[in-house]
Amino acid sequence: MTAAENVCYTLINVPMDSEPPSEISLKNDLEKGDVKSKTEALKKVIIMILNGEKLPGLLMTIIRFVLPLQDHTIKKLLLVFWEIVPKTTPDGRLLHEMILVCDAYRKDLQHPNEFIRGSTLRFLCKLKEAELLEPLMPAIRACLEHRHSYVRRNAVLAIYTIYRNFEHLIPDAPELIHDFLVNEKDASCKRNAFMMLIHADQDRALDYLSTCIDQVQTFGDILQLVIVELIYKVCHANPSERARFIRCIYNLLQSSSPAVKYEAAGTLVTLSSAPTAIKAAAQCYIDLIIKESDNNVKLIVLDRLIELKEHPAHERVLQDLVMDILRVLSTPDLEVRKKTLQLALDLVSSRNVEELVIVLKKEVIKTNNVSEHEDTDKYRQLLVRTLHSCSVRFPDMAANVIPVLMEFLSDNNEAAAADVLEFVREAIQRFDNLRMLIVEKMLEVFHAIKSVKIYRGALWILGEYCSTKEDIQSVMTEVRRSLGEKLVTEMGTYATQSALSSSRPTKKEEERPPLRGFLLDGDFFVAASLATTLTKIALRYVALVQEKKKQNSFVAEAMLLMATILHLGKSSLPKKPITDDDEDQFQLSLLAAMGNTQRKEAADPLASKLNKVTQLTGFSDPVYAEAYVHVNQYDIVLDVLVVNQTSDTLQNCTLELATLGDLKLVEKPSPLTLAPHDFANIKANVKVASTENGIIFGNIVYDVSGAASDRNCVVLSDIHIDIMDYIQPATCTDAEFRQMWAEFEWENKVTVNTNIIDLNDYLQHILKSTNMKCLTPEKALSGYCGFMAANLYARSIFGEDALANVSIEKPIQQGPEAPVTGHIRIRAKSQGMALSLGDKINLSQKKTSI
Numbered sequence: 001m002t003a004a005e006n007v008c009y010t011l012i013n014v015p016m017d018s019e020p021p022s023e024i025s026l027k028n029d030l031e032k033g034d035v036k037s038k039t040e041a042l043k044k045v046i047i048m049i050l051n052g053e054k055l056p057g058l059l060m061t062i063i064r065f066v067l068p069l070q071d072h073t074i075k076k077l078l079l080v081f082w083e084i085v086p087k088t089t090p091d092g093r094l095l096h097e098m099i100l101v102c103d104a105y106r107k108d109l110q111h112p113n114e115f116i117r118g119s120t121l122r123f124l125c126k127l128k129e130a131e132l133l134e135p136l137m138p139a140i141r142a143c144l145e146h147r148h149s150y151v152r153r154n155a156v157l158a159i160y161t162i163y164r165n166f167e168h169l170i171p172d173a174p175e176l177i178h179d180f181l182v183n184e185k186d187a188s189c190k191r192n193a194f195m196m197l198i199h200a201d202q203d204r205a206l207d208y209l210s211t212c213i214d215q216v217q218t219f220g221d222i223l224q225l226v227i228v229e230l231i232y233k234v235c236h237a238n239p240s241e242r243a244r245f246i247r248c249i250y251n252l253l254q255s256s257s258p259a260v261k262y263e264a265a266g267t268l269v270t271l272s273s274a275p276t277a278i279k280a281a282a283q284c285y286i287d288l289i290i291k292e293s294d295n296n297v298k299l300i301v302l303d304r305l306i307e308l309k310e311h312p313a314h315e316r317v318l319q320d321l322v323m324d325i326l327r328v329l330s331t332p333d334l335e336v337r338k339k340t341l342q343l344a345l346d347l348v349s350s351r352n353v354e355e356l357v358i359v360l361k362k363e364v365i366k367t368n369n370v371s372e373h374e375d376t377d378k379y380r381q382l383l384v385r386t387l388h389s390c391s392v393r394f395p396d397m398a399a400n401v402i403p404v405l406m407e408f409l410s411d412n413n414e415a416a417a418a419d420v421l422e423f424v425r426e427a428i429q430r431f432d433n434l435r436m437l438i439v440e441k442m443l444e445v446f447h448a449i450k451s452v453k454i455y456r457g458a459l460w461i462l463g464e465y466c467s468t469k470e471d472i473q474s475v476m477t478e479v480r481r482s483l484g485e486k487l488v489t490e491m492g493t494y495a496t497q498s499a500l501s502s503s504r505p506t507k508k509e510e511e512r513p514p515l516r517g518f519l520l521d522g523d524f525f526v527a528a529s530l531a532t533t534l535t536k537i538a539l540r541y542v543a544l545v546q547e548k549k550k551q552n553s554f555v556a557e558a559m560l561l562m563a564t565i566l567h568l569g570k571s572s573l574p575k576k577p578i579t580d581d582d583e584d585q586f587q588l589s590l591l592a593a594m595g596n597t598q599r600k601e602a603a604d605p606l607a608s609k610l611n612k613v614t615q616l617t618g619f620s621d622p623v624y625a626e627a628y629v630h631v632n633q634y635d636i637v638l639d640v641l642v643v644n645q646t647s648d649t650l651q652n653c654t655l656e657l658a659t660l661g662d663l664k665l666v667e668k669p670s671p672l673t674l675a676p677h678d679f680a681n682i683k684a685n686v687k688v689a690s691t692e693n694g695i696i697f698g699n700i701v702y703d704v705s706g707a708a709s710d711r712n713c714v715v716l717s718d719i720h721i722d723i724m725d726y727i728q729p730a731t732c733t734d735a736e737f738r739q740m741w742a743e744f745e746w747e748n749k750v751t752v753n754t755n756i757i758d759l760n761d762y763l764q765h766i767l768k769s770t771n772m773k774c775l776t777p778e779k780a781l782s783g784y785c786g787f788m789a790a791n792l793y794a795r796s797i798f799g800e801d802a803l804a805n806v807s808i809e810k811p812i813q814q815g816p817e818a819p820v821t822g823h824i825r826i827r828a829k830s831q832g833m834a835l836s837l838g839d840k841i842n843l844s845q846k847k848t849s850i
Contacts, residue, residue, distance in 0.1 A: 020044075020048055020051075020053070021041075021044055023055055023057060023058065026041050026044060026045055026055075026058060027057065027058060027061050029041035030042070030045075030058065030061050030062060030065050030066055031061060031064075031065050035069065035071050035074065038065070038066055038069070038074065039071070039073055039074055039077065042062070042066060042074065042077045042078070042081065043077065045058060045062070045081065046077065046080055046081055046084065049081075049084050049085060050084060054086075059085065059095070059097055060097060062078075062081065063097055063100050063101065063104075066078065067100070067101070067104050068104075072115075072116070075108070075116060075119075076119065079119060079120070079123040082101060082123070083123065083126050083127075087129055087132070088129070094129060094131045094132070098129075098131075098132060101132075102132050102135050102136065103135075105120055105123075105124075105136060106135060106136055106139050108120040109121070109136060109139035109140065109142075109143060110139055110142075114146065114147075114148035114150055114151050115150065117143060117146065117148075117151045117154075118148075118150040118151050118154040119154075121140065121143060121151065121154035121155050121157065121158040122154050122157070122158070124136065124140070124158045124161075124162070125157055125158055125161040128165065130165075130166045130168075130169060133162055133166065133169055134169055137162075137169055137170060140155060140158055140159060140162070141155075141159075141170075141176070143155035143158075144156070144159075144176070144180050149186040149188060149189050152180075152184070152186065152189045153186070153188050153189040153191075153192045156177060156180070156189060156192040156193050156196060157192055157196075159173050159176070159177065159196070160173070160177075160192075160195075160196035160199075160200065163196075163200060164199075164200070173196075173200065174196075174197060174200050174201035174204050175204075177193045177196050177197060177200075178193075178197060178201075178204045178207075178208060180193055181193040181194060181197070181208055182208065187219065187222060187223055188222060190219075190223050191222040191223045191226055194208070194223060194226050194227070194230075195226050198226065198229065198230050198233070202230075202233075202234070205230055206230070206234065209227060209230065209245075209248075213245075213248050216248055216251060216252065217251050217252070217254065217255065221255065221256070221257030221259060221260050224252055224255055224257065224260045225257075225259060225260055225263055227248070227252075228249070228252060228260065228263045228264050228267050229263075231245045231248065231249060231267060231271075232267045232270065232271075235271050236270070242271050242272065246268070246271055246272060246277075249264050249267055249268045249271065250268070250280065252264035253265060253268070253280055253281070253284045258288055258291070258292060258297075261284050261287075261288060262284075262285075262288060262301065262304075264284070265280075265281040265282075265284040265285055265288075265304075266281075266304065268280065268281045269281045269308065273311075273313060273314070275316075275317045278308065278314045278317045278318075279317050279320070279321070281308070282305060282308060282317065282318055282321055283321065283324065285301050285304055285305050285308075286305070286321065286324050286325060286327070286328070288301050289301050289302060289305075289328050289331075289336075290327055290328060290330070290331075295331070295333045295335070295336055298328070298331060298333070298336045299335060299336060299339065302328075302336065302339045302340065302343065303339075305318070305325070305343060306339070306343055309343065309346060309347060315347065318347050319347050319348075319349050319351070319352065320352075321347075322344050322347050322348060322352050322355075322356060323352065323355055323356075323359070325340060325343060325344050325347070326340070326344055326356070326359050328340040329341075329359075329363060332375070334375045334378055334379060334382075337379055337382060338382055341382055341383070341386045344356060344386075345386055345389055345390070348390065348393075348394075350394065353390060353393075353394045353397055354397070356390065357387065357390055357397050357400055357401060360383055360386060360387050360390070361387075361400075361401070361404050363379075363383050364380065364383045364384070364387070364404060364405070364408075365404070367379060367380040367383070377413040377415065377416055380408070380411075380413070380416045381415055381416050381419050384405060384408065384416060384419040384420055384423060385419055385423075387401045387405060387423070388419070388422070388423040388426070391423070391427060392426065392430070395430070395431055398427055398431055398434055399434060399437065402424065402427060402434065402437065402438060402441065403437075403441055405420050405423060405424070406420065406424060406438075406441045406442065406444075406445055407445065408420045409421060409424075409442075409445050409448075409449055409454055409458065410445050410448035410449050410450060411450075412450060414451040414453060414454065417449075417451055417454045418451075418453065418454065418457075421454055421457045421458070424438060424442070424461065425457065425461060428461060428465050435465055435467075436468075436471075438461075438465070439461075439462065439465055439466055439471050442458060442461060442462060443462070443471075443474050443475070443478055446458055446462070446478045446482070447478060447481055447482055447513070447514065448514075449514060450514065452518050452523055452525075452526050455514065455515070455518070455526055456525070456526050456529045459526070459529045459530055459532075459533045460529065460532075460533065462475045462533060462537075463475075463532060463533030463534075463536040463537055464536070466537055466540070467540070468544075469541065469544050469545060472537045472540060472541050472544070472554075475533070475537055476534075476537070476554070476557065476558070479515070479530065479534070479561065480561075481513065482513050482514050482515035482516070483513060483515050483516050483519075483561070484512065484513040484516045515530070519565060519568060519569075519574060520573065520574055520575070521574070521575055521576075522574045522575040522576025522577070523576075524565075524569050524574075524576075524578040524579065524582040525582060527565045527569070527578070527582065527586070528581075528582040528585040528586065530561075530562075530565070531562050531565070531585055531586050531589035531590075532585070532589055534558040534561060534562060534589065534593070535558070535589040535592045535593050537558070538554060538555045538558040538559075538593050539592070539593070541554045541555075542554075542555065555593055558593055559590060559593050559594070562586055562589055562590055562593070563590070565586070566578070566583065566586045566587075569582070569583065569586075570583075584787070588785055588786065588787070592785070612628055612629055612630070613626055613627070613628050613629075614626065614627050614628075614629060614717070614719050615717065616640070616716040616717050616719070617700075617714055617716060617717070621645070621714050622644075622645055622646045622712070622714065623642060623643065623644060623645065623650070623653070623674075623700050623702065623714050624642075624643040624645055625640055625641065625642050625643070625655075625700060625714075625716060626640070626641050627639065627640045627641075627719060628641075629719060629721070631688075631721075631726070634687060634688050634797065634798075635685055635686070635687060635688070636663070636685070636686040636687075636688060636696075636721060637683060637684075637685055637686075638657075638683065638684040638685075638686065638696070638719070639681060639682075639683055640655055640681065640682045640683070640684065641679060641680075641681055642655070642674065642679060642680050642681070642682055642700065643677075643678075643679040644674035644675065644676060644677060644678050644679065645677070646676065646677075646704075647676045647677070648676060648704045648705060648706075649673065649674070649675055649676060649704075649705035650673065650674040650702040650703070650704065650705070651673050651702065651703045651704075651705050652671045652673070652701075652702060652703050652711075653671060653672050653673065653674050653700065653701075653702040654669065654671040654700070654701050654702070655669045655682045655684065655698065655700055656668075656698045656699055656700070656701060657669075657684055657686075657696055657697070657698035658696075658697055658698055659686060659694060659695070659696050659697075660694060660695040660696075660697070661694030661695060661721070662688065662689035662694065662832075663686050663687070663688060663689070663694040663696065663721065664686065664687045664689065665684065665685075665686055665687075666684075666685040666686065666687055667684075667685065669682050669683070669684050674702075688721075688726065688798075689798075694720075694721040695718050695719065695720055695721070696718070696719040696721065697716065697718045697719070698716050699713050699714060699715045699716055700713070700714045700716065701713045701714075722840075724769075724770065724771050724840065726796045726797050726798065727770070727771045727772070727794045727795075727796050727802065727837075728771060728794060728795060728796070728797065729771055729772060729773035729793075729794055730773060730793055730794055730795035730801075731773060731775065731793065732775070732793055734775070737775060737791055737793060737803065740801055740803055740827075741803055741805075741827055743829075744801075744803065744827040744828055744829050745829075746827065746828050746829065746830065746831045746833070746834040747825060747826065747827050747834065748825075748826040748827075748828075748834040748835055748837070748838035749823055749824070749825050749826075750823060750824045750825075750826065750838050750841050750842060750845075751823050752808055752820055752821055752822045752823055752824065752845065753842075753845060754819055754820055754845045755819050756819060756820055756845075757810075757816070757817055757818065757819055757820065758810075758820070759784075759787070759788040759808055759809075759810055759820055760781065760788070762808060762820045762845075763781070763788065763790055763806060763808070765844070765845070766792070766806065766824070766841065766844075766845065767792070769840065769841065769844035769845070770792070770794065770804075770837065770840060770841060770844075771794055772792040772793060772794040772802065772804060773792065773793055773794060774790050774791070774792055775790075775791045775792065775793050776789070776790040776791050786809060786810050786812055787807075787808065787809035787810070787822075788806070788807075788808050788809070789805070789806065789807050789808075790805075790806045791803070791804070791805055791806075792804040792805075792806060796833070800828065800829060800830060800833055801828065801829065802826065802827075802828050802833055802834075802837055803826070803827045803828070804824055804825065804826045804827075804837070805824070805825045806822070806824050807822050807823060807824075807825075808820050808821065808822030808823075809821060809822050824841060826838055826841075
């Protein structure tokens with residue numbers, strides 16, 4: 001074994017930019033230089049040996065001129081040198097010079113300086129030569145009785161290593177260390193000695209522990225950790241010992257050391273599944289989380305609690321500690337709070353949900369009283385989502401939660417307000433008995449909403465769920481309040497007061513009613529939402545109130561508001577004019593309010609079925625072939641039927657295939673022999689790599705038995721692999737859809753070109769043809785208003801997302817038989833996906849509705 005192949009335990013940084021010195025100059029420095037020169041020369045020797053150099057001529061020089069020196073730096077370097085230098089001859093015998101080294105280290109083991117003794121003992125742990133260690137054994141034993149703890153604890157380590165590697169050198173080591181442990185007072189020495197007994201003689205370690213088990217709490221934390229380790233090992237190896245030591249583990253839960261408490265709690269959980277043990281361990285974990293300042297520690301201990309919860313038998317115990325777990329919310333770190341809330345939500349039951357909701361409501365209110373901070377807003381969102389989940393799981397709590405949360409609809413942080421709005425929308429749909437409460441509260445906070453997105457959501461809720469005459473009138477009152485003074489004069493002309501001017505002072509801008517501010521800023525999308533809401537409540541009011549005069553008055557006011565906003569949008573007062581889409585929405589709403597909308601029952605969608613059998617050759621060809629294409633996730637299996645239509649025997653009949661696109665033929669089909677008018681099936685596997693259209697093409701070659709001509713060939717028709725075989729309907733939230741729509745860079749806009757005359761028929765036809773799922777709720781698509789917009793989503797088996805937005809309309813002015821018009825926008829992450837899906841829609845949409 002060369003020097004370069006020797007095992008090295010010490011890594012030293014080596015500068016590579018300097019020239020290695022010669023052996024002669026090093027020898028000269030080691031012999032005649034001062035202490036500083038010898039130190040530098042010794043460092044260079046160590047580096048050269050580590051780099052694989054052999055310097056046998058310097059060994060005796062170092063022994064004669066460097067080893068006797070008492071300088072501490074040189075002594076430290078010599079420890080490294082003797083660790084790495086080859087100590088044996090090529091035939092494996094110990095070098096004679098090492099006897100001198102051994103004597104030097106025997107003297108160092110008797111040195112009056114305790115640090116030289118201790119570092120020498122540590123060095124001896126790395127030696128693998130028993131011949132070197134044997135003469136040093138008496139001196140090592142003597143170090144166990146040294147006055148200084150540094151020497152004693154390193155002596156224990158040295159004895160343990162030597163006993164493990166060369167037991168014959170010190171066969172009585174366990175007994176020696178046991179006696180040492182009984183009389184030792186220093187914690188670090190006791191820890192090392194006890195650790196050795198655990199690994200060398202576990203019975204002696206247990207005997208010692210039995211004699212002092214009542215004093216374990218008084219030991220140092222390093223010894224307590226080792227005791228926990230021993231108990232864990234013993235009880236797992238011999239479960240009958242659990243009763244003997246479990247009380248000790250209980251006592252260690254009260255240790256002053258967090259590390260000991262953590263290990264003791266973990267050991268207690270593995271030793272006992274009794275409810276008292278689980279509760280004690282969980283309580284210990286909770287105390288650690290609260291008292292420890294390091295967030296990493298908090299997260300690690302929280303993970304242990306979560307692991308406890310995963311065990312069905314332990315979950316019941318932890319449910320009683322939910323309120324203690326919520327004390328962790330006093331930690332300002334968001335990640336800790338997030339895990340704590342999730343854990344509490346998983347553990348909540350009907351017994352403690354009321355207390356949980358009270359605590360969470362207090363936390364929500366607290367977030368209003370602290371200075372604005374990014375984490376404060378995120379924490380508020382977490383609390384809102386947790387209360388949301390509690391209300392869904394325990395409907396009785398919703399009535400207590402909703403009034404508190406709805407105050408946050410007017411929050412400056414749009415994300416927190418959006419979470420509350422989502423919760424309110426779900427609650428009003430789920431809980432019929434709470435609808436009046438939610439509508440009442442919504443009307444209270446409506447004028448204070450600051451975000452246009454939240455305003456639109458609130459308008460939808462009010463328009464959808466206001467069902468009494470009083471609520472409908474209240475909505476109209478709030479709308480008037482949000483708009484402020486009329487935007488047109490009684491004569492129908494535009495008001496030109498400075499109140500409407502966009503160049504008003506900042507203070508005045510702040511005093512503008514919210515909806516008026518949105519409109520003057522050019523945001524007419526919220527106005528389109530308002531128009532829809534006004535139409536809904538107007539039609540509902542007509543159904544509720546029998547007096548014709550009141551009906552006409554209410555509808556007229558709604559139409560006046562819509563017409564006024566429409567006029568404003570076309571004027572020069574807003575920062576941006578109204579868009580064509582929003583204008584169309586207003587006109588439709590006005591038509592609906594006047595009762596001029598047309599309705600038509602949806603027809604059955606066209607049903608189409610893909611034919612899986614493809615004819616590959618003609619009936620007059622000598623070999624007829626057809627294939628059944630079976631798509632199985634990432635594989636395409638071609639089951640090809642080959643028929644010999646001749647009276648000859650066809651030999652080496654081979655199906656040769658090639659692919660175009662992201663398709664790969666797994667293996668070449670084996671040749672076969674076909675008797676006259678015989679048939680056979682050949683299977684071929686094709687791997688698919690991505691979602692795009694692919695083509696498989698090829699031919700069949702064969703030899704005719706007894707003929708002298710060249711091989712015959714029949715060219716096959718192409719097999720087109722349809723993208724629809726890989727696409728599956730999928731669902732995602734509105735937020736995820738919008739995020740993907742913004743991120744995906746490939747868009748394919750397909751113009752609608754069809755004979756289908758019904759909007760819903762066309763949508764169903766597209767869904768059937770593309771395997772996509774409509775994300776727009778069916779309720780939103782019901783009815784008839786002359787236009788339709790829907791979001792579609794699908795996901796390929798390769799994890800690729802496909803988004804589509806269908807915007808279609810029925811041109812009423814062209815008559816009832818006019819076909820649907822509009823366009824479909826497709827977005828995908830890859831170009832192939834977007835183009836292939838567009839081609840599929842173009843191909844299928846031309847089919848006439850049945």
